[in-house]
Amino acid sequence: MKRLLFISLTLLITCIASYAEDTFEVEHIFERQELPQGSKCLDQYDNVKEVKYVLIPIELEKGTYEAEIKRIDSNLYELKFGYDDVIYIETNYCYKYTSYGDKAILIVNDQYSYKKAKVVFM
Secondary structure: OHHHHHHHHHHHHHHHHHHHHOEEEEEEEEEEEEOOOOOEEEOOOOOEEEOOEEEEEOOOOOEEEEEEEEEEEOOEEEEEEOOOEEEEEEEOOOOOOOOOOOEEEEEEOOOOOOOOEEEEEO
16 A cells, blocks of 8 residues: 555656656746838847737636647747637746647736746647
8 A cells, every 4th residue: 555655656757747847937928920021120239120929918718728839039939829819928937849739728817917828738
């Protein structure tokens, strides 16, 4: 009986540890808006850049969302829900690389909570 309990606890701790390793806080959630062709912007150093999309902050309803995830840049990921529903998340200190078809779960807390959301890589 003690051995069975030990094995069960070991498995539980392993599952929790692997969950924690692949869970990261989400700082911001964005939707993408396409700009007219030829649009330009100024970056933080007043350099002119051509832009195709702009990312607009949004609030998602509290809940759990399953999506395909793709790394766009350091701390920026694209989440695709269904055929063409796409949002972007900005993480903090997440350097996880993804492959085509990787899955993730986005857990959105109350919008007024200190930790807005977290992403779990599957």
